[in-house]
Each structure stands twice: as C-alpha cells, then as structure tokens.
Amino acid sequence: MSEIFTIMEYAFFRNAMAAAVLTSLLAAMVGTYIVSRKIVFISGGITHASFGGIGMAYFLGLNPLLGAAVFAVLTATGIEWVSQRGKVREDSAIAILWSLGMALGIIFVFMTPGYTPNLMSFLFGSILSVGRAELYMLLAFCLLAGVFFWLYLRPVVHTAFDPEFSKIMGLPVGFFRYTMSIIIALAIVISIRSVGIILVLSLFTIPQITAMLFTRNFAKIIPLAALFGVVGSLAGLFSSYFFDIPSGAAIIFFLTLQYLLVKLLVMVRDHLNRDKN
Amino acid sequence: MNKPLVKLNDVSTGYFSDTVLRNVNLEIHAKDFIGIIGPNGGGKTTLVKAILGLLPLFKGKITFPQGKVRMGYLPQISAIDKSFPITVKELVGSGLKAKNPWFPQLTREQKKQVSNLIAEAGLSSQSHKPIGELSGGQIQKAFLSRALINEPQLLILDEPNTFVDKGFEKELYQWLKVLNEKMAILLVSHDIGTITPLVKTIACVNVYLHYHPSNQLTEDLLKVYNCPVDIIAHGPVPHRVLKEHGL
Numbered sequence: 001m002s003e004i005f006t007i008m009e010y011a012f013f014r015n016a017m018a019a020a021v022l023t024s025l026l027a028a029m030v031g032t033y034i035v036s037r038k039i040v041f042i043s044g045g046i047t048h049a050s051f052g053g054i055g056m057a058y059f060l061g062l063n064p065l066l067g068a069a070v071f072a073v074l075t076a077t078g079i080e081w082v083s084q085r086g087k088v089r090e091d092s093a094i095a096i097l098w099s100l101g102m103a104l105g106i107i108f109v110f111m112t113p114g115y116t117p118n119l120m121s122f123l124f125g126s127i128l129s130v131g132r133a134e135l136y137m138l139l140a141f142c143l144l145a146g147v148f149f150w151l152y153l154r155p156v157v158h159t160a161f162d163p164e165f166s167k168i169m170g171l172p173v174g175f176f177r178y179t180m181s182i183i184i185a186l187a188i189v190i191s192i193r194s195v196g197i198i199l200v201l202s203l204f205t206i207p208q209i210t211a212m213l214f215t216r217n218f219a220k221i222i223p224l225a226a227l228f229g230v231v232g233s234l235a236g237l238f239s240s241y242f243f244d245i246p247s248g249a250a251i252i253f254f255l256t257l258q259y260l261l262v263k264l265l266v267m268v269r270d271h272l273n274r275d276k277n
Numbered sequence: 278m279n280k281p282l283v284k285l286n287d288v289s290t291g292y293f294s295d296t297v298l299r300n301v302n303l304e305i306h307a308k309d310f311i312g313i314i315g316p317n318g319g320g321k322t323t324l325v326k327a328i329l330g331l332l333p334l335f336k337g338k339i340t341f342p343q344g345k346v347r348m349g350y351l352p353q354i355s356a357i358d359k360s361f362p363i364t365v366k367e368l369v370g371s372g373l374k375a376k377n378p379w380f381p382q383l384t385r386e387q388k389k390q391v392s393n394l395i396a397e398a399g400l401s402s403q404s405h406k407p408i409g410e411l412s413g414g415q416i417q418k419a420f421l422s423r424a425l426i427n428e429p430q431l432l433i434l435d436e437p438n439t440f441v442d443k444g445f446e447k448e449l450y451q452w453l454k455v456l457n458e459k460m461a462i463l464l465v466s467h468d469i470g471t472i473t474p475l476v477k478t479i480a481c482v483n484v485y486l487h488y489h490p491s492n493q494l495t496e497d498l499l500k501v502y503n504c505p506v507d508i509i510a511h512g513p514v515p516h517r518v519l520k521e522h523g524l
Contacts, residue, residue: 036362085293154381158371161361165423168329168350169374216362216407 007241012128019130020237020251022138023194023203024229029149030187031204032221033180035212037160042079044201045094047188049075049101051197054122055108064122065189071101072185080181084174125196125248127237134193141190145183149222156180157218194233195248206255207232213266232258280342281306282431282461283328287337290327296335297323301486305431309461310453312476312492314469315504319483321465322353325433328463349429349460351420353436359409365419366404369395372423391426398422414445421449425456432456433463438471450475469494 007013034043050068057067075097083090109119121129130138149156159166159176167173191200211224235258236251243250281304291297298320305311305328315321326332328339329350349372363371370391375381383391395404398418408416417437424432434453438446453462453475466472473479479489481504 038358151380154371154375154383157363157367161363162352162357162371164326164329164331164352165350165371167331168348169372212362216409217364217405218362218367221362 003242004238013241015130015132015135016127016237016247017234018135019127019138019194020233021230022135022142023191024207024233025226026138026142026145026187027191027203028207028222028226028229029145030184031208032211032218032225033156033160034184034204035208036157036218036221039184040201040205041091042076042094043184043188043204045079045098045101046072046076046185047192047197047200048098050185050189050192051122052101052104052108054119055105055112058119059108059112064118065193068122068189068192069186072189073182075101076181076185077178080177084177121196122192123196123198124246125192125194125199127194127247127251128241130193138190138193141186145187148179148183152176153219195251199248199252202252202255203229203233206252206259210255210259210262213262228258228262229255279306282341282343282346284340284342285328285337286340288327288334288339289336290332290334291320291323292332297484298327298482298486299484300337303480303486303488305461305463307430307461308457309463310457310475310477311461311463312469312472312479313463313465313482314467314472314479315482317467319504321482322435324482324486325350325435325463325465329433346431347427347429349424349427349432351417351424351432351434351437354413354416354420354440355436357420359416361409362407364405364407365395365400365411366391368408368419369422369426372426374427394422394426413440414442414448417441417445417449421452429460431461431463433465435465436467437464438466438468446471 008017034040050072053067053069053071054064055067056071057064060067079090079094079097082093118126120126155166155171155176158169159171159173160180163173163177166176188200188204191203194200195203207225207229208221210228211221214224215221232255233251236254237247239245239254240247240250283303283305285301285303288301289296289299290301301324313321313324323332327334329348330339370383370388373383373387373391376384376387392401392404395401398421400415400418400422403411403415403419408419411419417440421434421437424434437449441449453464456462464472464476469479473492473494476492479492479494481487481489481494481499483504487504
C-alpha cells in the first residue's frame with residue numbers, strides 16, 4: 001500500500017493519473033454517441049487515418065498531434081458528407097481511408113531522415129510521459145465537450161437517432177452531425193497520447209457497453225461509462241507501473257476484465273431474480 | 278371551397294439524380310383522410326418526404342395556401358434503429374420544439390404535456406423504458422405520440438400497420454377516426470383492403486399519382502391507374518364495388 005503512495009509523489013505519475021481520468025471522462029461522453037449511433041467502424045477509420053497525419057507532421061517537422069488532428073477531422077467530416085449523400089458504399093469508403101491513412105503514415109515515416117523516436121508511443125500510447133501542456137489541452141477539450149453535451153444533449157441525441165424527424169422539427173441537423181464528427185475526431189486524437197492508435201477505440205466503447213448492462217438511457221450511460229472508464233484505466237495504470245507492462249495495453253485489459261466481471265455479476269443477479277419469481 | 282392546407286403543383290422529385298415521382302398534383306384539405314396506395318418502390322414514401330420538405334423538388338412546387346402547416350410524422354418503423362438508447366419519454370418529447378434554441382431544454386409545462394400524452398396512449402408504465410424493450414404496438418403508439426405532441430394540422434403515417442398485431446391495428450384505426458375530426462390525415466399503406474373502409478379518398482402512386490375522390494376502388498380502375506396492388510378484403514369489411522367511372 002505504501003508503495004502506491006510513494007509513486008503518487010512523482011509528478012509524472014500524478015500527470016498520468018490525471019490524463020487517465022480526463023481521457024476516461026472525454027471518452028465517456030463521445031463514446032456514448034459513437035456506440036449509440038453504431039459508428040464504431042467509422043471511428044476506427046478516423047483513428048487509423050490520423051496516422052497519415054502523424055507521419056506527415058514528422059516529415060515536415062511539425063507537431064505530430066497537429067497532423068493527426070487535421071487528418072482525423074478531414075476524414076470524419078468527409079465520411080459524414082459521404083454518408084449524408086448516400087451515394088457511395090460507406091463501409092468501403094471507410095476501409096479505403098483507414099488503410100490509406102496508415103499507408104501514408106508509413107511512407108512519410110520511412111522518408112523522414114533519421115530515427116523517429118516517439119512513433120511507438122503513438123501506436124501504443126505512453127500515458128506515463130504525458131506532460132503538463134498536454135494535460136491542460138486535455139482538460140480544456142474535456143470542459144469544452146462537457147459544456148457542449150450539457151447544453152445540447154437533446155438535439156445531439158435527437159439528430160443521431162432520427163435525422164429526418166429532426167429536420168422536420170427544424171433542428172440544424174447538419175450542424176450537429178458535423179460538430180459531433182469534429183468532436184469525435186479531436187477526442188480520438190487527444191486520447192491517442194494515452195492509449196495509442198491501435199487501442200484507443202476500446203476506451204470509447206468498452207465502458208459504454210459495460211454501462212449499457214444497466215441502462216439504455218443515453219443521458220445515464222455517460223456518467224456510468226465515466227465511472228467504469230476511470231476505474232478501469234486507473235487499475236490499468238497502476239498495474240502498468242508495478243508489472244512494468246505498456247500502459248495502453250494494461251488499461252484496455254482491465255477495461256475488458258471489468259466488463260466481463262460486471263457482466264457475470266449481472267447474469268448471476270438475473271439468475272437469482274428468476275429463481276425468486 | 279376552402280383553401281387547401283397543402284398544394285402540390287406538377288411536382289417531380291426523388292433522390293439525387295433519380296426521379297421517383299413525376300408531375301404530381303395533389304391538394305390536401307383540412308379533415309381530409311387520404312389513403313396512399315401503390316406498389317413497392319412506386320414512390321409512396323417519396324411523396325410523403327417531399328410534402329415534409331425532406332427532398333429537393335426537381336420540378337413544380339409545394340405551397341401552403343393557409344400559411345405554415347404543423348405536420349406530425351410517423352416514419353416507417355423498419356427504418357428506425359430500435360436498439361438506440363432512447364426512452365419513450367425522450368422520444369415523445371423530441372416532437373416538441375424547445376422554446377430557447379440556445380439552451381434547448383423542455384419547460385415544465387412541455388414535460389407535463391409529454392407525460393399527459395404518454396398516459397393517454399396507455400404507455401405510462403413504459404415511460405422510462407428504452408424503445409427496444411417495447412412490443413411492436415407499443416413502439417407504434419410511442420412514435421404516434423411523438424407525431425401528435427405538436428398538435429399537428431396534418432398527420433402523416435407511413436405504413437403504421439406493419440409489425441403490429443390485429444388487436445392494435447383495430448385500436449389504431451379507432452384512434453385515427455377520432456383524430457380525423459381535428460386534423461387531416463395522410464395514410465400510406467400497402468394493405469389497401471384494410472384501409473379502404475377507413476379513408477375518405479385514395480391516391481394511387483406509381484411514379485405518377487392518380488387521385489380517386491372516393492374510397493371505393495375496383496381492380497379494373499387500379500389497372501387504369503397503372504397501380505398494381507392486390508385488393509384483399511379482410512373478413513367482414515364493408516365493401517362496395519362501383520362501376521368504373523371516367524378519369
């Protein structure tokens with residue numbers, strides 16, 4: 001136990017804990033939208049396409065997160081545009097953007113002279129090296145998304161559920177759908193720092209499906225997913241330190257373990273209830 | 278004659294470059310009850326979407342001679358994602374406009390209005406349930422409540438009798454009869470046999486629209502209208518076959 005307090009004295013570990021909590025809160029809000037609208041695959045496309053931006057930024061000597069953000073936002077709004085026009089097979093378009101982004105990333109990294117030190121941290125995340133500036137950025141975006149959700153949860157949910165009816169009701173459907181796709185893109189890119197491109201999507205889905213074992217009310221899924229996200233990622237973070245395993249992988253492992261345990265508990269509860277009746 | 282609520286004047290519309298409906302003329306008056314029939318892919322839903330303002334018009338225009346018309350819409354339930362985490366209360370409430378668009382929450386009176394209508398529909402005990410846990414009939418009632426919460430002047434129903442049992446269907450039709458005293462109704466159905474005794478007039482839609490100013494249709498007339506739907510009589514339906522009359 002004392003060891004836990006000892007590591008918490010280190011600034012880097014406190015930063016990592018703050019990053020884990022903030023990322024979980026952000027993922028809880030944005031992920032609930034992703035899971036409800038069943039656009040997990042689209043989000044996967046956005047995530048992987050952002051790797052192209054990372055590679056390009058390396059090549060041009062820019063901030064990799066900036067490159068990732070530009071690529072992610074372009075992909076997200078592009079897919080929303082394609083899906084609203086409905087002419088192209090959406091899943092094929094996503095698959096193309098998904099692999100094209102990865103391919104561009106690899107080409108750019110290959111062309112960049114010298115060693116690219118942080119590349120692995122983008123693929124697998126490195127929450128233990130999150131700095132103060134990144135933390136502030138995460139906090140600011142978390143607050144921004146929080147305020148947006150708090151004010152506009154109704155139209156966000158309604159335009160996601162039934163865009164046609166929302167249009168009849170006079171809601172600015174395009175505005176909310178595009179704003180949400182930009183928020184999704186930026187939330188994913190900001191979270192890449194903690195858990196990496198390959199694993200980031202689970203942070204936006206596993207806490208939600210765990211929460212949905214208890215409620216199917218959009219507004220209630222968010223706080224519950226935040227709770228499961230925080231618990232799972234802190235558990236992952238501590239074990240990543242003590243067992244010296246990569247943080248992103250540990251977080252996803254614990255989120256999944258938590259889901260299975262909760263699912264088991266719910267099944268036992270339902271079984272006992274059935275016996276009672 | 279009174280001015281119509283909605284007037285379609287030589288309307289051609291469809292999706293992107295596909296013209297689904299051509300040269301449609303139709304007037305919808307207050308207290309009309311129009312049954313829209315036609316084969317699958319004939320453009321029934323397209324017509325409804327054009328009236329609702331969801332589709333661009335390639336030709337012609339849709340006017341509202343009495344001014345803006347409040348419309349209630351029940352979409353085809355098969356087009357709805359029933360696993361979406363939305364409760365009955367939230368769904369019905371989504372048919373109300375928020376007073377302040379910058380902070381779009383419902384007022385206390387609006388929330389009261391929602392729970393009153395849910396009670397009227399007999400869904401009070403389902404109010405907090407997600408729509409995925411409802412039966413087919415209950416889902417239709419919830420969506421119909423969403424369409425009605427705004428007290429529409431024109432109620433548009435797209436295939437309300439699919440996925441529901443006969444008991445609910447009867448209840449629905451009784452409900453519609455009462456509603457028709459207050460509002461015009463446009464009812465899309467593939468099942469002409471069940472709706473004919475209910476509706477006042479019929480429009481056959483198959484690329485073109487033929488308006489039939491009565492609820493009696495013969496098979497021959499459907500042929501003339503190029504509207505290949507089967508006339509199926511369901512049980513003891515009051516049924517009167519008229520002589521073919523000129524177009």
